[in-house]
Amino acid sequence: MSFVSxxxxxxxxxxxLLGIFSLLVVVCVVxxxxxxxxxxxxxxxxxxxxxxxxxxISIGVAFVIVTGxxxxxxxxxxxxxxxxxxxxxxxxxxxxxxxxxxxxxxxAGIGFAHGLLITKLRxxxxxxxxxxxxxYRGLARGFTADQTVGFGADFKGLRTxxxxxxxxxxxxxxxxxxxxxxxxxxxxxAAVFLNRTVFGRHxxxxxxxxxxxxxxxxxxxxxxxxxxxxxxxxxxxxxVLFVLDVNSAQPVDFGNFYELYAIxxxxxxxxxxxxxxxxxxxxxxxxxxxxxxxxxITLATTRNNIEFAIIGAVILTGVIADELVKRFAAKRRLAxxxxxxxxxx
Amino acid sequence: MAAPLLxxxxxxxxxxxxxxxxxxxxxxxxxxxxxxxxxxxxGKSTLMKIxxxxxxxxxxxxxxxxxxxxxxxxxDALSRGIALIHQELNLADNLDVAANIFxxxxxxxxxxxxxxxxxxxxxxxxxxVGLDTSPDALVGSLAIGQQQLVEIAKALSxxxxxxxxxxxxxxxxxxxxxxxxxxxxxxxxRGVSIVYISxxxxxxxxxxxxxxxxxxxxxAGELARDQVGHAAMVKLMVGRDLSQFYAHEPHPPGDxxxxxxxxxxxxxxxxxxxxxVRAGEIVGMxxxxxxxxxxxxxxxxxATPALDGIIRVAGREVSPRSPLEAIEAGLALVPEDRKRxxxxxxxxxxxxxxxxxxxxxxxxxxxxxRREAELSxxxxxxxxxxxxTDLQVAQFLSGGNQQKVVLAxxxxxxxxxxxxxxxxxxxxxxxxxxxYKLMEELARxxxxxxxxxxxxxxxxxxxxRVIVMHEGRLAGELPRAAATEEAVMQLATGGLN
Numbered sequence: 001m002s003f004v005s006x007x008x009x010x011x012x013x014x015x016x017l018l019g020i021f022s023l024l025v026v027v028c029v030v031x032x033x034x035x036x037x038x039x040x041x042x043x044x045x046x047x048x049x050x051x052x053x054x055x056x057i058s059i060g061v062a063f064v065i066v067t068g069x070x071x072x073x074x075x076x077x078x079x080x081x082x083x084x085x086x087x088x089x090x091x092x093x094x095x096x097x098x099x100x101x102x103x104x105x106x107x108a109g110i111g112f113a114h115g116l117l118i119t120k121l122r123x124x125x126x127x128x129x130x131x132x133x134x135x136y137r138g139l140a141r142g143f144t145a146d147q148t149v150g151f152g153a154d155f156k157g158l159r160t161x162x163x164x165x166x167x168x169x170x171x172x173x174x175x176x177x178x179x180x181x182x183x184x185x186x187x188x189x190a191a192v193f194l195n196r197t198v199f200g201r202h203x204x205x206x207x208x209x210x211x212x213x214x215x216x217x218x219x220x221x222x223x224x225x226x227x228x229x230x231x232x233x234x235x236x237x238x239x240v241l242f243v244l245d246v247n248s249a250q251p252v253d254f255g256n257f258y259e260l261y262a263i264x265x266x267x268x269x270x271x272x273x274x275x276x277x278x279x280x281x282x283x284x285x286x287x288x289x290x291x292x293x294x295x296x297i298t299l300a301t302t303r304n305n306i307e308f309a310i311i312g313a314v315i316l317t318g319v320i321a322d323e324l325v326k327r328f329a330a331k332r333r334l335a336x337x338x339x340x341x342x343x344x345x
Numbered sequence: 346m347a348a349p350l351l352x353x354x355x356x357x358x359x360x361x362x363x364x365x366x367x368x369x370x371x372x373x374x375x376x377x378x379x380x381x382x383x384x385x386x387x388g389k390s391t392l393m394k395i396x397x398x399x400x401x402x403x404x405x406x407x408x409x410x411x412x413x414x415x416x417x418x419x420x421d422a423l424s425r426g427i428a429l430i431h432q433e434l435n436l437a438d439n440l441d442v443a444a445n446i447f448x449x450x451x452x453x454x455x456x457x458x459x460x461x462x463x464x465x466x467x468x469x470x471x472x473x474v475g476l477d478t479s480p481d482a483l484v485g486s487l488a489i490g491q492q493q494l495v496e497i498a499k500a501l502s503x504x505x506x507x508x509x510x511x512x513x514x515x516x517x518x519x520x521x522x523x524x525x526x527x528x529x530x531x532x533x534x535r536g537v538s539i540v541y542i543s544x545x546x547x548x549x550x551x552x553x554x555x556x557x558x559x560x561x562x563x564x565a566g567e568l569a570r571d572q573v574g575h576a577a578m579v580k581l582m583v584g585r586d587l588s589q590f591y592a593h594e595p596h597p598p599g600d601x602x603x604x605x606x607x608x609x610x611x612x613x614x615x616x617x618x619x620x621x622v623r624a625g626e627i628v629g630m631x632x633x634x635x636x637x638x639x640x641x642x643x644x645x646x647x648a649t650p651a652l653d654g655i656i657r658v659a660g661r662e663v664s665p666r667s668p669l670e671a672i673e674a675g676l677a678l679v680p681e682d683r684k685r686x687x688x689x690x691x692x693x694x695x696x697x698x699x700x701x702x703x704x705x706x707x708x709x710x711x712x713x714x715r716r717e718a719e720l721s722x723x724x725x726x727x728x729x730x731x732x733x734t735d736l737q738v739a740q741f742l743s744g745g746n747q748q749k750v751v752l753a754x755x756x757x758x759x760x761x762x763x764x765x766x767x768x769x770x771x772x773x774x775x776x777x778x779x780x781y782k783l784m785e786e787l788a789r790x791x792x793x794x795x796x797x798x799x800x801x802x803x804x805x806x807x808x809x810r811v812i813v814m815h816e817g818r819l820a821g822e823l824p825r826a827a828a829t830e831e832a833v834m835q836l837a838t839g840g841l842n
Contacts, residue, residue: 196714198707205700209689215648215680216700216754217672333741334361 016270016322017282023318024289027296034300041173045165047295049177053162053241055287056183057258058265059190060234062283063227065263065271066194066207069118069125071228073132074235074262077107078255080136081239086149086249096158100240107236108229110136115225133259141251150248162244179241183284186234191280203227264315265290270322289314348411350375350538351396351427351507356405358391363743363773365391367562368405373507376536378529380553382544384582384800386744386771387559389542390432393509396540397429398422428500432512434492438485443467445484446499470498474528490521497528501537508532509540514548515799516634519838526552544800546578547834560584561774575830579802584774591781591806595825598809599624601660602793603676603762605645608654612640613817617654620812620819622762622793624659627784629808630797631833637817638797639681642764646678647671659761672701675761679751679768681797687751688739695721695735697750702757724753729779745776752783763787765796769803781807801830815839 031038038044057074064071081103088099110132117128151159161182165175194200206213206220214220238258243249268289269282293314297307349372358366366388373379383389394400396407398419407414409425416422422429436445443463444451452459452466467480476494484492493513500508510529514522529539529552543549549556556568558581566581568574583590602624607617618641622628630638644651647665656664658674665671668678680686688697699706699717706716721735728749732742739747748768755763765784769777784807788794798804804811811828813820813836820836 196712197710198703198712199710201696201700201703201712205689205692205696208691209685211682211686212689213700215646215668215678215686217667217669217704218700219667219669330361334359 015325017279017285019321019325020268020270020282020285020289020318024285024292027289027292031292031296031300034296038295038299041175043295043299044174045177047291049162049179049245051284051288051291052177052179052183053238053245054258054261054265054291055284056179056186056241057235057238058262058269058283058287059186059280060231060238061259061262062266062269062271062280063190063203064125064231065266066203067224067227068207068210069224069227070129070263071114071231071235072126072129072259073110073114073136074231074238074259075255075257076133076136076140076259077110077232077235078239078242078258079249079251080110080140081107081236082243082249082254083140083144083149083251085240085243086151087144089155090151091149103236103240104233107239108233111229111232112225114232115228118228119221119224137251140254144251146251148248148250150243152247155244159244159247162241179245182237182241186237187280187284194280199223199226261287261290264311268315268318347374349373349408350410351540352408352411353392353396354406354408356392356395356402356407358388358395358400358402361741365562366395366402369559369562369564371540371557371564373538373540375506375538376533377554378533378539378541378552380541380543380549380556381559382542382546382549382556382578382582383559383565384544384769384774384777384802386561386769386773386777387565387582388562389559390511391562392559393429393511393540393542396422396507397427397509399429423503423505426504426506427509428503428505428507429509430493430496430500430511430513432515434489434496436484436492436495439483441481441483442471442478442487442495443480445495446470446480446502448499450503466502467498470502471495473501473531474498475524475531488521490517490524493517493521493525494528497532501532505537507538507540509542511542512544513541514543514545522548522838545834546575546801547830549573549578550575558582583802590778591803592778592785593627593781593807594785595809596625596788598626599791602626602658603645603795604655604657604660605641606655606657608641608644608656609652610637610640610644610817611649611652613637614652616817618814618817618819619654620822622795624761624791624793625788626809627788627794627796627807629804629811630795630814631799631801631804631811632797632814632820632837634799635816636814636837638814639766640817641814642678642766642795642797645671646676646764648678672758672760677701677755677758677760677763679748679755679763679765681766681770683744683747683751683771688747690740691738693736694725694730694732694739694742694750697739698724698735698753698757701754705758720757724756728753728756728783743773743776745772745779748772748776748780749783752780756787760792762793762795765794767798768796769798769800801833804828804833805830813837 061071061074085099085103088094088102114128114132117123118125160178162179164178167175194204202218203223206218206223210220265286266283269286270279293311294307297310298304352372354370355368356366357368369388369392381389395402398416398421401417407416414425446467447463452462464480474494474497476491478487478491484495513525517525533539541552550573553573554570556573556578558565560582565584568577600623601621603622605618605620607619609617632638643649645656647667647670650666655662658676663670663674665674684690695717698721702720703712706713725735730749731746739750769780784794805828808828809825811823811833813833815837823832
């Protein structure tokens, strides 16, 4: 249960998950019919790998969205880390642990700075992270002089973290991509944190009602800062895995728009942008749906350039449907209560 | 008697979790001042909003001049001559007086605003309410009393025949209030009907031609001019004798639990406030809206920390900079705005109840879910919180039960000092009484209780001692025996004791 919903109060959570799961199945079935290659082992492996990678950054942004905030800087953090890691390792020949530690500290530090600006100076999250979006990509383009950076033929071992596969006994033609392991670890930790710890409870409380949370003695500022640190850190982890996966990064467009995929996945997965709602499993399903949609457009149409239009339309439909269902439920509830009242106390 | 100008028959209205009106009727004659009274949560505001088209009734009918009138929007109501003046004024501060009066109905000339005509006509209506400010003055620069007269002028400009005033004096000084009464008298003489909502019984006594009393969403009774009197009104409002309703017993107070020395709040930086509440004592805080009572509680609780001064709890200085510090010192606050500051509406009852204590009931950062369930079960039983299960989200509970959830949250950490801000606002009579009982019980156990209330009966009925604030200062203090409505009002409006 803890994996499914955030807080026991979200009674509509299960239905929402079923909704997005059905949508995912429908899109998969349609794509499978439209294209023979959809169900090929190679395609499925890619799909699962990308879902895992995007799932990790989506869980990160879900933490921020739960607090009622937003993080637009994810794509640029991915760019900064994705370019920074090979740059440190190959151009500057840093030892691997130092380079990894540096990118980890930089991404966590970025989130920390965002959190402080948002809580202490009361600047809107949108503005802070929008500036971050410009800033970090600009920095990455600066220190790489806009040149592609990559691992070349080195770091094969390190790269298996992203490219490796784990065979499943008795099943041939499909192996589990390594990033799935990362996703599982992150997802379980995130779900346990949100549902089983005092901090998680405080985070959910402040997302639903910051004033009431503060009046209950919750250090809301600290929790908000923590949420941004988690978001940036997972974006950093995502950046490392993304660049290990594709071997090289172009600072101009590496991670471009990834924040939007992440936010879309979180919203599809049931995180309300008004805060306080969502589930980790939903976010993963949302990330999967996004990737299947992209996959469908590549495989089943000849016009890759309408990708954004289709994704936009699907998300909008999902959000509208969710809102309509919510209103319908509220109406039914009111009618039922009135009927109960009419029957007497 | 001729057909009443405005009549409402058996109006009902429900909101999620609460039935605000259960078949309320009311009638107003031409040129009559009808007072509608009742405790908070009796349904006065809902009724007025329905008459003014802000909300629509679930059932029942409204008649004008004896004819059924469908009022489905504010526009419907205005076009039929019914205007509502809200408790919180609805004026645009950044526009001038004339622009506010004609907002949405601006006279045009060649498609552009006809400023000259607006100014000319505005003057006429301002004269009618005895306001001599310029139509060009910015509304934001006027005093509250003047702004209210602008609202009335605005209503008159729509040819209102029925003026509904919701707690019009709640933020007025006594001089402003007297001026308002004069204007009301003039309007009545001109044949305008006034529906006057107030819980200041003194005012009602002086103004009303007739009084309709609501209780718990129903008509509790009606008083003709010659029957109007304080005791009669109170009896209808609370439905029983006061002494029964407020089951108050004085307790032998203990040592000072809360001491406040020369505290200044950001809202009233020019005034220092000092007071003390002893263990086992219930102290009521009276005053007009804006007297600085809420701000003082927020400062004591560290939510908007005091500028300076000393706050001691059980002899130990705390002067909290955050609610967390206040809570650690043994303070608890049931805030004024239950839905925004008290409960977390989208969270389960259980999670709301454990919200504060969860910090102590943890095991290495992890929630102690068994303890949480236990606590919630205990509290629901002890406070008789009505909820189908404790996993229900708080949103769907009635106001009274939500308030009990807030109290439960604090009882779980056993505070030394309980601060309550308008603890019974918007909740039904039954739940009110239970909250009073709870306050009593806590005092008996030695908790110091300091509560702010705008409901006179509640302050007088529940307090061992009454503290009155006026414009950020302590205006005076009355022991229970000396606390009468007149004495409290005099202090609250700045009169000398």
